[in-house]
Amino acid sequence: MNIIIIEDELKAARSLENIxxxxxxxxxxxxKLQSIESSLKYLSENRQPDVMFMDIQLSDGLCFEIFKSVKIACPVIFCTAFDEYSLEAFKANGVDYVLKPFSKSDIADAFKKVDELRNFFQQSIMPDLTGLLSQITPPSGKKSFLVFKNNKYITIATNNIAFFYIRNELSTIMSFDQQEYIVNQSLDQISSQLSPDQFFRLNRQYIVNFSAIKEVEHYFMRKLFVKLVIPTPDKLLINKEKAPVFLNWLENR
Structure with a gap:
């Protein structure tokens, strides 16, 4: 049985391999692959394994992006540290998952399920992963962010965050009480963890909380000017292409 591990944490990958x-x-x-990019390259150049173990959150985004470019024809056992994902969908469709930190019994149970489905997979009838993946979204989003400030680790509740933005090339949290905290993640990574109902990516520099939006005005060249309940270092503008999407989000969230 040939196996591929897609996991961006080297320690977790080694632990999984040992188990x-x-x-x-x-x-x-x-x-053992660490990113979406390296996984796509490997899978395009090599035969697929008998089983894949795949972390959900990788260094360059969610692993579901892999399925958009490559047709996966083997059982996939997903690994995640975030129980807010709708993982029960995998149970009904013959794909298992393990919740980090995983144990020896977790992996044994996952293999047992693969064994039970072996005949199914040998018939080359795979579950509809496209439909499956559409269900795998974090409805409530990440509840908090761990930050380091004044030589202390602090947990900032996501509901208390007015917006995320890039300041001096660093991802930064601005809370409703106008306190700033550096986050060691890109805005792309942060965006993938947030509830799409609560937060919107205005542009490359800003992600805003719906609760922080005070009003929206028309601006030159069919752009939108977004004003928040607290001051922002920059004028928040949405280009004309993204403006309809933003207005639809405001209306239908």
Whole structure:
């Protein structure tokens, strides 16, 4: 049995490989990949394995992007540290998951399910992963962010965040009480963890909380000017192409 591990944390990947070797001595981990980019390259150049273990959140985005470019023809066991994802959809469609930190029994149970579905997969009838993935969204989003300030680790509740923005090339939180905190993630990574009902990516520099929006005005060249309940370092403008999407979000969230 050939296995691929897609996991951006090297320690977690090594731990998973060790457990796999214990649970299935005959199994062989043929590749350990750390990103969407490296996974797409590998899968486009090599035969697919018998089983994949795939972390949901990778260094360059959510692993679901892989399925948009490559047709996966083997069982996938998803790994995640975020229980807010709608993972029950996998149970009904023959794909399992393990919640981090995973144990030896978790991996053993996952392999047991793969064994039970072996005949199904040998018939080359795969579950509809496209429909499955459309259900895998974080409806409530990440509840808090861990930041480091004044030599202390602090947890900032997401509901208390007015907006995220780039300041001096660093991703920064601005809270409703106008306190700033540096976040060691890109805005793309942050955006993927937020509730799409609560937060909107205005442009490359800003992600705003619906609760922080005070009013919206028409601006030159069919742009929109967004004003928040607290001051912002920059004028928040939405280009004419994105303006209809933003207005639809305001109306239908």
């Amino acid at each position: 796999i070797t214990e649970v299935r001595p005959q199994a062989k981990v043929i590749a």
